[in-house]
Structures are given as C-alpha cells and as structure tokens.
Amino acid sequence: MKTLEIPTPECETGNYHTFCPISCVAWLYQKIEDSFFLVVGTKTRGYFLQSALGVMIFAEPRYAMAESEEGDISAQLNDQEELKRICLRVKSDRNPSVIFWIGTCTTEIIKMDLEGIAPKLEKQLGIPIVVARANGLDHAFTQGEDTVLAATTHRCPEYNRHTTDRRGGDMAKLVVADVAPNKNFTDGRDKSNRCNLVLFGSLPSSVASQLNLESRRQSVSVSGWLPSQKYTELPALGEGVYVCGVNPFSSRTATTPMRRKKCQLVGAPFPIGPDGTRAWIEKICSAFDVKPEGLRERENQIWKNLGNYLEVVTGKSVFFMGDNLLEISLARFLIRCGMIVYEIGIPYMDRRYQAAELLLLQHTCGRMKKPMPRIVEKPDNYSQVQRMHELKPDLAITGMAHANPLEARDIDTKWSVEFTFAQIHGSANAGDALELVTRPLRRRGDSTLGCRSLSRQAVDVYN
C-alpha cells in the first residue's frame, strides 16, 4: 500500500524530559475500580509519584510503593517472602480484586523475577497478580499504560463463538446495558454476530460511552473495553473478535491480542479531533462491512461548532517537544484546524501501529496545503530549544520542566501532560482539546505588562 510513503522519522540522542512510565498508575487505579497498584522499586520512584501526582496522593489512593531497601538489593532478603508480606497487608487493608505489580528500573537491574513469583503468590493469596514492567529503561510515560494493558490482555476470558451463540440472550443484555437501547440492534439479528468489537485504551467512562455511541450510530456495537471499569469484567478475547485502539501509545497492547488470542486488529487513525474520529469510525465500519452513514454531516457540524476556537488557532505555529506519544494525532488534528506544525517530537514511533494515523497526517498536510512537519523520534531537548529560538513558534507543547523557562523567553507553552488527563477523544471532546491549545494563545492578547522576556539567565546559556 502507501506504507512506503510514510516519512522515516529522524532520531536524536534521546536526551529528553518525560515522565517515568509508572505514572500510569495515577489514571489506571482510578479507571479500574477494584484494583491495587504496587510499584516495586526504590524511593526515587515513590518520590516521583508523590511529587508528580501532587494532591492525588492524599486521597487514599489504591496504590503504594513496595520500597526496596539495601537488603533487597543485595539479596539478603527473600523477594518472594517480602512481597508476600506486603501483598497480604494490602489484601487485608483494601481487599482488591487484583494487584498489579509495576516493575521498575530497580527490579530490572537486580533481575527480580516478578513474573516468576507472581503465579506462586497468586495461588497462596487467592488474588490475581498481574505483572507489568513499566520502567524508564525501556519506556516513556504513557507507554506505562501500554505495558499494563498488554499484561492484562492475558487475563481476558477466552471468547468462544459457540458458547456465546448459546448464551445469546446474555450477550444481548450485556450490550443493551452498555449503550442506550437502539432499534437497529434488535432488528438485525445477524448484526450481533459480527459486532465483536473490543476497544483498548484507558479512557474516562464518560468518554468511553461517547465512543460506544459513535460506533452504535453506525450499527456497530462495542462488546467490551480493555481495561474495563472493573477487573472482574474484562472483555472476552479470541478468534473472531476485532480489536481497535483508541490511543497512539498502545502498540504492545495491539499486538498481544493478535498474537496470543487470534483477534483481528483494526488499524485506524485515532479518535482525536472530529477528523480523527470520523476516520476511526470509517475504518471500523469497513472492517465489519458496514456502510457508514451521515459521518460527513456530523463532522461538518462539529467543525462549525468549533468556529471560535479555529479563529484563534488558524495560521499559528506549534512545536511539539514530545513526551507522551499523542503527538502525531494531535499534530494532525491541529494541522486540520489550520495550524502550522514545525516539529513533532515523539519518544517512540511505531510505524506499523501508527501507519493509518501517519497516512492521515500526510493526507491532511496535502489537503490543508501545509508542509509535512519534521518528526523527531527520541528528541534532544537541548537541541530542540535551540531550534525553537530560531523558529519562534507561537506555541510550544512541552513538559513542565521547560514550560516556565520557555514562557520567560517569550514562547507560549501548553503543558503536554494535560492532554493525557483531559478528555480529548471523540468528536464531542474536540472542543476540550482546542480549549487546552488555545488557552495560552488567548491569554497572549491580554498581556498588558509589556515585558516580553522575563529571563535572567545569561544569553550564552541555553542560547
């Protein structure tokens, strides 16, 4: 196909700032209501969670550190016994349905055999233990969720076409409970057979039901989500089930159901922005041989509603420093909004999983008559700041380590992490995404102090 035309990203030194992938516990423990996340590692990681997650830590979260001490590192203490003691306490205090062990750099380096210990303790404690290695040696920020979901995939019940047919009644109930009753569904009995669509990626439940609704409009019902609201309600996976991702960073999760569960992957752009959402639905429809209806009108309507925001962003330039892997989709959306993207920094670029998204990006650039932005994998923050001084973008989308210093140098910034916490998926949330992007740009007009540069740093430092 067109795969060859996708530009190869450049690759820099990988000296960039991002969050440690264990930060995924922050949103996953909220998503999976009956879970407990145990981060196994040193104080460095615990302190990160504490300082990165700020206020959340005080809300009696269902996560904690199993803080390794000197005795653990030098193997004077028995890992299994130590973990057992801690998990027993977690079990008696919180009684979760599942404990996730998040492996860190520490457990990697000392080669603690979490995968080996987990099944043994699982038996002894009578509680499922899922191991995910979300460490900074291999992964960046949102990829943490990817490792957790990939590990959870193995725990999904086996989907069996025949038993499901027999339990047809149950199945129908499940789906009806999931989404508001729809005439189409009860009419076409044959449709229920082909609607074995499982979506993967953690989204707030309201956003998930919005996406369910989008696909239901095209008579494709979503049979389950990975992760589900509860661990005990994981969706069934197996031959005949289609899976589709909603987040650009879920490449491991995408391959696991394919390879291990014989599911079929629907490769689609991601439902971010009205354009992305439409392309996403179209791809799903084509997988199920459904002719999409009314998508164009719906998309146009959304764009029309976004008019005020588009006025602000059109013609403005943006620079993605790159730290959460949402960058390609966001850049594509912003180009469609009329912005010029100078550079898309991204921690890791899976060209196969993101192929459809990259094609849409290319297509969007052509359509909007904008140059194809430079894609930089494993960027070097220092060099990026130098480039930014030359390019003078209207907006830099960047981590908090750089945001204030860039603002002081008269470059407006948007904190990139907000995009991972805000609701930006689906047509209905396109406004929220643009709300984030336009906030610094709208603020700009109000500046009355007349002082543009507020940095004290000598000119030769960092430029």
Added chain:
Amino acid sequence: MKLAYWMYAGPAHIGTLRVASSFRNVHAIMHAPLGDDYFNVMRSTSERERDFTPVTASVVDRHVLARGSQEKVINNISRKDEEQHPDLIVLTPTCTSSILQEDLQNFVDRASLSSKSDVIPADVNYHRVNELQAADRTLEQITRFHLDRARRRSTSDRSVTNGPSANIIGVFTLGFHNQHDCRELKRLPGESGIAVNQVIPEGGSLKYLNDLPRAWFNIVPYREVGLMTATFSEKEYGMPHISITPMGISNTADFVAQIGKLVNVWASTLSEKIFNYELYVDSQTKFVSQAAWFSKSIDCQNLAGKEAAIFGDATHAASITKILVKEMGIRVSCPGTYRKHDAERFNEQVQGLCDEVIVTEDHTEVGDTIARIEPSAIFGTQMERHIGKRIDIPCGVISSPVHIQNFPLGYRPFLGYEGSNQIADLIYNSFNLGMEDHLLDVFGGHDTKGVSTKSLSTDGGDFNWTPEAESEPNKIPGFVRGRARKNTEVFAKRSNIREITIDVTYAAKEKSSL
C-alpha cells in the same frame, strides 16, 4: 521491603541536585534512567523558576545495562562543558547507578582531562542517606573541593575582613520559605553592623567561594543543611559558627546575643570596639516584632491552654514548639519530627515543653497520634494539612515537604523579627478565632457533624448512643466536644457498657474530672 504511601524526605540525589542547582553556573548530570529528571519539574513548577534547571540526565537504558555506560557519561559531560561552560559539573549518582555499581569516579577523572569545567562526583550513598543529609554532604563537598584547591594553588585569601562579616550557609532551592528567610537573615546582621560575606549555596558563585574563609563567622540557620560545611570551616579555618535558628522572639534574641559574643572576640582586638546588642534586641522585640505584644494582647488570651500538635523537620518543629509553649502559652501535647537521625538533639530541644515526642517517617503513625490527641490545631507539613482536613482540625503548614502554595510571592519569612510576625499570624489564624468560637457555642453552633468522623483509626463507633445522650455533647463547647464524646466512649468501653445513655455521659464526665 517496606510498604510506603508517602515519604517526608526524598531520595539522596534530590538533595544533591537542590544544592548544585542553587549555585550559579553549576550543572548537575544525573546518571539515571529516563523519567528520573523530575527534579526539573519540581523546581520549575514549585519555585516558578524562570530559567532552565541546570540538570540533565545521562540516560541509563538497555544498552547501558548490557555494556555499561562506557563513553556515554563522559560524552555528556564534555557536551555540557562545551554548550554551557559551567564552572562545575556535579556527576550525580541515583539509586540506579548505585545498584549498577559503575565507577563514576573513573568517568569524572577521564572527563576532567578534557573539560574546562571542574568535574566532581557527588559523594552520597543512596541507601544510607536521604535528601537532606545528601544536601548537607554535597554542600560540604563542593565547598571543600574549592577551598582545598585554592589553598593548593595559594589563591585563597585567609585574611579576615576589616569590618565584621558573616557567611550564611544552607539557604537553597525548594527549601521551605528559604528565599524570604534569606532576605530577613541578611537584614538581621546588617542592622547589627555586620556585613554578609557570602550566601551559599543559593545564588552563590564558585568564583568567589575562595573568599568564604574571610568572614568572621558562619551562620547556619537550619539544622538540616549547612552544619557539615560549618564544621569543616571551623576545623580548617578556625571559623566559629552559630547554629541557633532565629525563629521566634527568644530564639532570635539568643541568636543576636551569640552574634555579639562572636563579633566581640575579634572586634576587641581589631577595632577595640565592643558591640552591644541589648538595646537593639530590646527595641526590636518590643516594637518591630509585634509578636511579643500580640502574646500579651487579649486576643492571645483565648489561645491560652489550647492544645496543638506539631510535626515537621527538626528546625521548624522544634522552634515552633518553643514559640507556642513559651511565647504564646499554648499546650503542645505532641511535637514530632521525621528527622530520625537527629532525634536526640530534637528531644533535647523540646524537653520539658510537651508530654510526648514522636519521631517517625511513617505518616500513618503521625495521623493516628493526631487523631488520638485531637488538638485544636495542627502545625505540620502538607501531609498533616490533609490529615487535619480529614478529621476536621485546622492546620498551619510550617515545614517541608512543600507544595506550590508554600512558595508565596509575598514576603513571608519564618526567621527574624518579621518572621515572628508571620508566625504569629499563622498560628492565630489556624485556631478558630476566639470570639467566633465562643459565640458559636453560646448559640448552639453550626457544628452538627457527628464526632465519630473525627478519627483516623477504624475501630470504635460500635457504641449505641441513645438520642438524649446523643444531644448531650452538643451542649459542650465545640472545641472540646470531640474529646468529651471520646472520653465517654473510653469510659463506656472500660466499664463494658454498650449502650450510652445520658447517665453514662455524666458518669464519664465525673470520672474524667477526678
């Protein structure tokens, strides 16, 4: 392994980075995996720092794991040297490098051959020390490195300054109100005719560090950071130091008296002039600081005998305890600190001021203790503020760990005479305002919340209160209502009573007033 939800002090490398990035033109390179550079986020957000934090990571990834860092660290050092020409590069180990046991000293030796900047490895053991100890050690290390070298090159100036002068040691980034304290600290000796020679590490430049020994003496305002440096200069250069924290009226008076003592040792020989600060202290205490007058005023009368719990680092917890007890007449039932390795000195400081002392790093222990004694106000860290929220007790934040709220833009020192005003405000505003409290009680109050929520522990609540008995505690003033109810339940438990009737409440009351 230890199950941990929250920690009061961070890991060692944070301390090193805080010291290194407080100096001007010093760059720290962390030997750490991706994502461990969150120190930059902390500094950039909490301190609202406008400049790039001079900390980069030499990233440890799979390749490093397999083959060792090899040239990577050295290349990163040389690169920083060329790009930003720092005076000093501090190679900072993290838990990862301590487990990998890479020879950082070797990297430093090789890198310093080619780089114009000085390069040193931070000498901190990840497992043995925490953030504060590491900061103390790193500050000493950097100072020692420079002074020793200056001495070898005979570029150090060891003559004392003509007029009396002092160094301020231990003010640094992400410290609790350190910026404001620093300004106040400069003012305090300034008004006493003493020049400030150097402030380190905050804003200090290594170029001028050679002049450090020229000061007559050192001031170490905080217990946590700076004492090692002060001890070092005392040994090597015979510089005395003051380690009294000038927090609160009486501590500040002691502090100034100590200054007078140290200054006069030299002054008598150098200028034959004797400094006398008694008048200064007297007028400051009476008129510049409002705290002395405040504690005498009617307002403060309402605070007399109220109870408070205190928790924080050793410096702040000890000083605030002293202020509450000695200067305001408030009962401190339980001061505590998370500085375990400084426990002995802490005990000594608060001895005779309180009933019990708690030294722990476990926030649940602190929470349970506070819930048990039910003070009228808590003075602690951000964690205690949240404990207070849960059990409905007001809390004033007096110590790190901190939050962006603890980096106010306005002038809010904790030290010196202005600091005593700020502290008085903080304390007064934390307790329910006296008259308001009183009026609420007189008119029945709006406190209709059940008292059973006023506990962090899960036991209790298995008592059956009859409706009449239930209404009984509402006749008692708000701030003792919780305790009255609890006393009743304790009494009932002891006497094996399940159902609490109105008679039981009176029996309990009689018992407790015996």
